[in-house]
Amino acid sequence: MANPNAVGSFTLDNFGNARVAIAVAQLLNVTGNGAVTSVEMPLLSGGLTNGGAASNSGSVIIRRIVATNPSGNVALANISITTSNDGNISNAVVANVVLSNLTTAGRYQDLAIAAPYSANTAVSGSTTSVLFVNVNTASGNTNTVNFAVYGDVVSF
Numbered sequence: 001m002a003n004p005n006a007v008g009s010f011t012l013d014n015f016g017n018a019r020v021a022i023a024v025a026q027l028l029n030v031t032g033n034g035a036v037t038s039v040e041m042p043l044l045s046g047g048l049t050n051g052g053a054a055s056n057s058g059s060v061i062i063r064r065i066v067a068t069n070p071s072g073n074v075a076l077a078n079i080s081i082t083t084s085n086d087g088n089i090s091n092a093v094v095a096n097v098v099l100s101n102l103t104t105a106g107r108y109q110d111l112a113i114a115a116p117y118s119a120n121t122a123v124s125g126s127t128t129s130v131l132f133v134n135v136n137t138a139s140g141n142t143n144t145v146n147f148a149v150y151g152d153v154v155s156f
Contacts, residue, residue, distance in 0.1 A: 020044055020060050021131060021149035028077040028099075028139040033087025034132025040085075041131040041149055048125040049156055057125035059154040065094055065111045065147065070102040072143035077102075078136040081111070081147075083127055087134040093117050096136055102145060122154050 021041035030037055042048075049058035065081060080087070081094035089095065094111045101109040117123065123131075133147060 016152050017063055017150055018153065019148055020062075020151050020153065021147075023133065023147045025071070025144040026133065026147065027142060027144055028074055028079065028133075028135050029142055031135050031138050033134045034082065034085035037133060037135050039133035039135070039147075041081075041133070041147060043123065043125075043129050043131065043149070044153070044156065046129060047156060048123075048129040050125040050129060052126060054124040054126050058156040059122040059124045061122045061152040061154060062093055062113055062117050062149060063152065064150040065113065066108055066150070067099055067102060067111060068108040068146045068148065070099075070105060070107060070143055070145045072141065073104060074102045074139040074141070074143050074145050075100050076137060077139040077145075080134045080136065082132050082134060083123060085130075085132045087132075093123070093131055098137075099139075099145070 021043050023041045026039045051057040077099045080092050080096045082091040084091045092114045095114045
């Protein structure tokens with residue numbers, strides 16, 4: 001007889017393409033880098049290991065980032081998502097993008113993953129354990145949006 005706990009005892013590194021980070025009901029009405037906007041997405045709920053070097057740290061392969069479920073129109077917002085809270089675009093996981101599809105509740109927008117993370121580079125815990133949303137152009141209102149990051153866990 002099969003063990004009913006066969007899947008329950010596995011961790012995310014046993015599966016492919018799982019949600020590895022989320023930020024719910026985030027305001028995009030203040031411009032600034034991740035330190036200013038405080039929109040942060042801890043990878044693996046903050047459990048990505050920093051061993052001091054890529055060889056002994058946890059890592060995730062980012063496959064998809066999606067902005068979902070706006071509480072209203074946030075289509076004017078221009079954002080980027082980076083591995084550092086200073087907004088440095090050279091650390092971009094998602095380059096500058098306007099959330100033009102997010103005009104009403106129930107809409108979503110897939111965000112293009114930027115190089116090198118779109119090709120062959122995993123996000124290492126030695127680099128960051130959090131992704132930061134930088135708001136380049138504010139939404140102009142107090143509507144909120146969710147961000148979800150999907151990918152493969154290489155190691156914790």
